[in-house]
Amino acid sequence: MRPFKVVSDYSPAGDQPEAIRELVEGIRAGDRFQTLKGVTGSGKTFTMAKIIEEVQRPTLVMSHNKTLAAQLYREFKSFFPNNAVEYFVSYYDYYQPEAYVPSRDLYIEKDAAINDEIDRMRLAATFSLMERRDVIVVSTVSCIYGLGLPESWRDLRIHVEIGKPLNPDELKKQLVSLQYERNDAVLDRGRFRSRGDVLEIFPAYLEEAYRLEFDWEDLVRIRKFNPVSGETVMELDELSIYPAKHFVMKEDAIPNALERIRGDLDEQLERFRIQGKMLEAERLKTRTEYDLEMLAEMGYCPGIENYSAPIANRNPGDPPATLFHYFPDDFLLFMDESHVTWSQVGAMYEGDRSRKQNLVDFGFRLPCAMDNRPLKMAEFERMLKQAVFVSATPRNEELKRSTRVVEQVIRPTGLLDPEVEVRPSEGQMEDIYREVKDRISKDERSLILTLTKKMAEDLTDYLTGLGLKVKYIHSEVETIERVEILKGLRKGEFDILVGINLLREGIDLPEVSYIGILDADKIGFLRSTTSLIQIIGRAARNQNGKVVMYADRMSDAMKEAIEETSRRRKIQEDWNTSQGITPTTIKKAINDILVRENELKKEAVEMESSVLINSFNLMIPNDRKKLIRELEKQMAEYAEALQFEEAATIRDRIQEIRKMD
Incomplete structure (x- = not known):
């Protein structure tokens, strides 16, 4: 095994060394759950990387959205250039789930646009886990959804070796059974082509293809090559080719799976007949028999995941195989932004079940479709051998499970948590104007948070009317446009960004030195303690960072957020004084902004x-x-x-x- 090795110009600084030492000690002692409570900008990702280097274990890093997962993926790739760092998120650019609305007798067919590159990266993640131990997979909560059985995926791989007899025609049949398509004109991912004594295979999980050269039934040469240029990348003596899809079946498992599906079909048809649901019975019979024919002939059918339980020979209600099952037993989990990710995991199962119940009740799917689902919270927790929760604001769910809570408050840059002031709502527009003009004179940027989209748009119009360069972001602004807006803010194309929720963008804005929070005293999710602390952290990348809460009273959430920020700021000031550190604003390349975000729209x-x-x-x-x-x-x-x-x-x-x- 190639050891995990962090490659970086930085060394642990501030309270990172102590955090690393304590958490590593807990992992080696067998602590099941620990928490890293680290402020924004304290280098939590670097701390995680150094822990992985110390414990040398395969690692899963979970995040709550694709933007943050992509940022973490890039950072871990840079820290571990010689190890396998993989990315596992939902491969849909657009996804409309199959659904049925009884009150309107409306069937909504599944419609999706699959991102080919993300599909490759998902397969690459499982490929790496099968082939090596020095693997880090960065994932969203999509890792709790059902995936093909790892045993089937591993056992169906084709292993070829130079000098050993190999019938090219038999190999082609095997490739088709692994869901590879033959196309002698165009070699694409998940396809193969045959030209005389040469067979070219483009694995679904790689960016390079393989060229196998035969002398009759003797394999004489294996080359990895660039499928675009045709240039040889590497000469090989042997290779393993894994299936092109995660949901595949062993040939000897097909008869048993078909028998179970037919049994489920007969039971459900009888149930419908007893209930007098003849239309539903006929609908289900037609759909399922078509799928059975496809499975018998091809070993695959559209929507095969709905039959994953009988295919895997699972009992009704048993948890599905997921990405977790591809990891070895001693894997380590880091749950990033755990205050969000943990609750997100818990919400997945019920939402999925309620949609599928109608499909089953009205004859669109067999009851076994209910077992193609995400893990329940209890099942998910049982999968975790050792986990570290990572958040600036961990909740009780994480803290009560943790045997150790390690705080990381000191930033390597010496930057302090921003000053926080409370000012009255009356006259807030004039005050905001003065603050942003002061920032503009220093070539710094401002964020203003509102409670509604209309308020964001009206405030943008108002400030624009005063001659300021302003833009707003909310849910109706397209993803790509969001990225361009954020990039424009950093580049100084405009000076003020207005929005409802600027927490989830998953990027750093070190040019921002002023944040104005309107209606800070309102009660609700937008102004909870956790939300306010997260908002305040947005100004912690700049040495002149300041947050102003505009309110008519001091809410409990405001008080708690201010007290926590003041506590952290005091620790940071004492550290800087003892070490003779002068805080400096983070300098970060603007092209670090994520180019693609595939979050829920x-x-x-x-x-x-x-x-x-x-x-x-x-x-x-x-x-x-x-x-x-x-x-x-x-x-x-x-x-x-x-x-x-x-x-x-x-x-x-x-x-x-x-x-x-």
Whole structure:
């Protein structure tokens, strides 16, 4: 095994060495759960990297969204250039799940656009886990969703070696059974082509292809080559080729799987006949028999994941195989931004189940489709042998499980948590104008946080009318445009950014030295203690950082956030004094901003809430009350995950429904 080795110009500084020592000590002592409570900018990622280097274990790093996962992936790639650092997130650029709305007799067919590169990276992650131990996988919570059995994926690999007899025709048949497509014209990922005595294979998980040269039935040469230029990259003596998809079946498992699916079909058809649901029975019979024919002929069918339980010979209700099952037993988990990620894991199962229940009840899917699901929270927790929660604001869920809570407050740059002031709402516009003008004169930037999209837009118009360069961000601003806006802020194309929730962008804005929080005393998820502390941290990258809360009273959340910030600032000041450190603003290349973000879009949230709304009759008062309760649960889940714009979208829906009373 190639050892994990951090390659960096930096050495642990501040309280990083002590945090690394304590957490490594806990891991070696067998502590199951620990918490790294690290402030923004304290180098938590570097601390994680040094821990991995110390313990030398395969590691899964979980994040709550793709933006932050991508940032972590880049950072770990730079720290471990000689090890396997992989990226495992949902491969959908767009995803509309299969659903059925009974009240409108509306069937919504699954529609998706798969990102080919992310699909390759997912397969590359499992490939690395099969081939080596020096692996770090950076993932979102998609890692808790069902994946093909690792035993099947591993056992179905094809191993070839120079000098050993190998029938090219048999090899081609094997490749087809592994879901590779033959295309003698174009060699693409997940395809192979044959030209005389040469067979070229482009594995679904690599960026290079293989060229196998035969002398009749003798394999005489193996080369890895660039599929674009054709240039040889490496000569090999042997290689293993893994399946092109995660959901694959061993040939001897197909008859048993088909028998189980047919058995489930017969039971469900009988159930429908007893209930008098003849339409549902005929619908289910037609769909399932078509899938059975495909599975028998090809070993694969569209929506094969809905049959994952009978294929894997699992009992109803048993947890599915997930990415966790591809890791060795001694793997280590880092849960980044655990205050969000933990609750997000817990919310996945119920949302998935409620959608599939209608599909089963109305004959669109067999009951076994319910077992193609994310892990339940209890199942997820059982999978964790050792985990470190990482957050600036860990919640009780993480803290009560942790045998050690290690604090990392000192920033290597010497930067302090920003000063926080509370000012009255009256006259706030004039005060904001003075503050941003002062920042502009110093070539620094400002963020202003509002509670609603309309307020963000109105404030942008107001400040623009005063001759200032302002832009806003909210959920209706497209992903790519968001990236360009944030890049423009850093480059100085404009000076002020207005938004509702600027926590989730997953990037650093060291040019920002002033943050104005409007309606800071309002009660709700946008102004909770955790949210305020996270917002304050946005100004901690600049030596002149300052946060102003505009409010008419001191809320409990404001008081707690200010007290915590003051406590940290005092520790940081004492450290700087003892070490003779002068704080310096972080200098970070602007091109470090993530180029692609595939987070849940507003449209997906609106569709999800629409499906729920259409399940109720809005003309009946009791139905309206039930719907409001369900939407409030949905809103709370998004708020718990700090996905405030999504929560706000649902909040607006609730307000519209209440107007009907």
